[in-house]
Amino acid sequence: MIELIRQVPDQIEGSFRLEIPGIEPKGGRIYICGMGGSAASGDIIRALAPETPIEVVRDYSLPAFLGPNDAVVAVSYSGNTEETLSAYREAVNKGAAALVIASGGKLLEAAKRDGVPWVAIPGGLPPRCALGWLMSPLLLALARAGAVPSRLEDDLRTAPDFLRGQLPSLEGPHSPTLDLANKFYNRLPFIYASTRFYPVAFRWCAQLNENAKSIAHSAALPEMDHNEVSGIVNPKAFVGEVWAVFLRFPEDYERTSARADITAELIRDSVMGITHLKPEGSCTLHRVLWTLIFGDMVSYYLALAYKVDPFAIPRIDILKERLGKI
Amino acid sequence: MIELIRQVPDQIEGSFRLEIPGIEPKGGRIYICGMGGSAASGDIIRALAPETPIEVVRDYSLPAFLGPNDAVVAVSYSGNTEETLSAYREAVNKGAAALVIASGGKLLEAAKRDGVPWVAIPGGLPPRCALGWLMSPLLLALARAGAVPSRLEDDLRTAPDFLRGQLPSLEGPHSPTLDLANKFYNRLPFIYASTRFYPVAFRWCAQLNENAKSIAHSAALPEMDHNEVSGIVNPKAFVGEVWAVFLRFPEDYERTSARADITAELIRDSVMGITHLKPEGSCTLHRVLWTLIFGDMVSYYLALAYKVDPFAIPRIDILKERLGKI
Incomplete structure (x- = not known):
């Protein structure tokens, strides 16, 4: 786990090498749909850009008042989060401008099928260890669309070096x-x-x-x-x-x-x-x-x-399994 | 305290006798500014009207992206909540459509001075015991403006009888x-x-x-x-x-x-x-x-x-006193 925490700077750096499609800013709100770590990445962009009307949706459904100028970003690390898939489907059915960020799964498949712009991020991590992969493409897509201040892209670019310099003081026996x-x-x-x-x-x-x-x-x-x-x-x-x-x-x-x-x-x-x-x-x-x-x-x-395994989340695994059967 | 809890139906009924000014719905968002029980009343209207774009602001400041079609409702039971006063001042300075709900204090004074519509609710209660007085005028103002479904006004009208029928089963030794x-x-x-x-x-x-x-x-x-x-x-x-x-x-x-x-x-x-x-x-x-x-x-x-006095909130009293001095 500690190796993955140390990798956040690499995830941010790697995000600059991803192909990030533009999203068309129409002056409305930006709804970021996601759960857990994906929602956290939306929350963080919201905190960084208080001048931008961003809302994070941690649920199965989008607000009924979603307007034609609003944009929806569906974020799911696995691409199989059922709440996010449901909200994404609503966005597409309503004809909202959308963007998908996922490492694979049904969400990425759906985006390709629906002709919705998408960012494919590297998979294989526990979602909570992928915050760099989740928040960086989100921030870059919004910054390049002019939806959040461009200085945030500059700050993100210098973040890996800053964090690498800080990491040694954030771990170890003292x-x-x-x-x-x-x-x-x-x-x-x-x-x-x-x-x-x-x-x-x-x-x-x-x-x-x-x-x-x-x-x-x-x-x-x-x-x-x-x-x-x-x-x-x-x-x-x-x-x-x-x-x-x-x-x-x-x-x-x-x-x-x-x-x-x-x-x-x-x-x-x-x-x-x-x-x-x-x-x-x-x-x-x-x-x-x-x-x-x-x-x-x-x-x-x-x-x-x-003395617990930081990777093991048996209850969340059981939840997904049980929900998959009903 | 239990007498005050029993009074919620009376507060709702009493709200129908208050003069509730209209707020002009312009199709934008409704920002409800308040803290504690006042914010709770905003939260509750939001839960009751998920089809209406309502946001509750529990802070000193309104979002920078407040638009000309948005409306601001400042709710403070005492009328002296400093966060709400600050957000109200911003709303007025930005020329936003506003409404004030308070039992008195600086907020009610300011509304009268600024020519902002206001609802004066009865004072003298701990704010957390005034939820009926806080949420009912808010709901009525929004319903009569067409901002939330009118059936909510009907449901509110029948609530006192329903609650009075339920109260006996919600208290007592069994x-x-x-x-x-x-x-x-x-x-x-x-x-x-x-x-x-x-x-x-x-x-x-x-x-x-x-x-x-x-x-x-x-x-x-x-x-x-x-x-x-x-x-x-x-x-x-x-x-x-x-x-x-x-x-x-x-x-x-x-x-x-x-x-x-x-x-x-x-x-x-x-x-x-x-x-x-x-x-x-x-x-x-x-x-x-x-x-x-x-x-x-x-x-x-x-x-x-x-074995504590439900009315006493010494820390909140000290906070207000200390903040008043800086």
Whole structure:
């Protein structure tokens, strides 16, 4: 697993060598359909381009109000995710401009048959280890269509070197990732971020779920200050085992950042501990990728601590098998 | 607190006697700005009207791509929620069509000064106990503008009688709400619902947070089948204390409903227990309100079990005070 986490820079670099078809920007919304890691890639582009009307659809169906100027990007690593196939079929039936990103499967077949532009990414990885392959073509397609700022393509181009320079400090016996994994071990990981960067917190939880088979909880600021902050009291025995992480992006509104400080102070005596994580990097895209890889490493080390195989996801396998029979 | 939960039908009825100004539907999106209970009311309208492009903004700022055909509804029970005031100010500066719903405060003052249509709702309640006052005028304004189906107004009109008929079975020593509160006591409440009805699960958590001062976690199907389901393993001592609730709306896609069955089966041996809750009611709106009141009652009984005052939210009070000084 750690080799695959180290490969994210190669995936990004490799994406620049893929053939990326243009999607026609018509000024409407961009609906990115996907589940799990594919949805995460959509979430991340959305966080990177808040000026672009992007919506991520994690479901079987597109919104009824999908308009003629809207575009749909269906992303599925395997190409066989049933929710994404269903949403893709709706998009085609409605005549929406579409793009497919997949390593194969029914989705890629359908795109070829339907004459829908597609990007074929290399297969063979667990989908959650393919974030570079999933998000880079998506970002490049949108940037080249003028749908997201072109500087994001520049930032993506410099990301592999930046990340390779950072990787040595993100792993190993004295790394902050191993340290945080030890904090999470036999505890309850609670991950907080601002609304804009909440998808990064959500992705951390997903990686802790799948790689370490650990429960994990996330919430967004400022919303959590209106409810969740009051709840970090009971049951005392469990709250006392919470390790809270605040992802502190410099892009956050000043008031949201002040809220993170005060919120952390208010819950400090109730929880086991708090980590404020300040992402490294000179631009938003680098900081987001750095934080994602940080979370990946934590989930990997936590899997080792729990003595579980980070690759095995037996319940998800059973789900697919059982759903395939009905 | 229980008296206030019982008052939801009166709040709905009272809303029909309020003067509700029209908002001009221009065919764009409707952005509902609010936090906590106000945001929940927006979420609920969104779940009830999936054919309408509604977005709920829980932040200081509106999307940069807010267009001339979009409308903004700023909802704040106190009228002094700083995030909502900030988003409202942006809407006015951009010349967006706007509507304000508040019981008073700076927001109502600003609307009157700015010539923005407003609804003044009765004040004096904890915002989380005013959901009837918050969501009903919102729904009525949108229904009368033709932005959401008019049958929702009809369903809202019949809701008070329906809910009054249901209330006796939702409280008392033999009620399913007290029973579930006992299940949640000294355990970890995990609330699951489909993507469409996820806001109901999120609201349950918020009420458990604020009323019972309990941590609570929620996630949506089908997304949770791609990550969270794998995580309900470690730490074993805590996972063994999870009580999971699946909110089972008959509107859910058949595949999502099948997923809920299989997911529950897969985690059954890891968690302490599972409740499948089938909402009562003859239409979506009634079922949603029934489920919300069910959750309110559970949070009330859980507060009693923890021997905490359901009204007191000292951390939120401190947050507001501290933020007011910077």
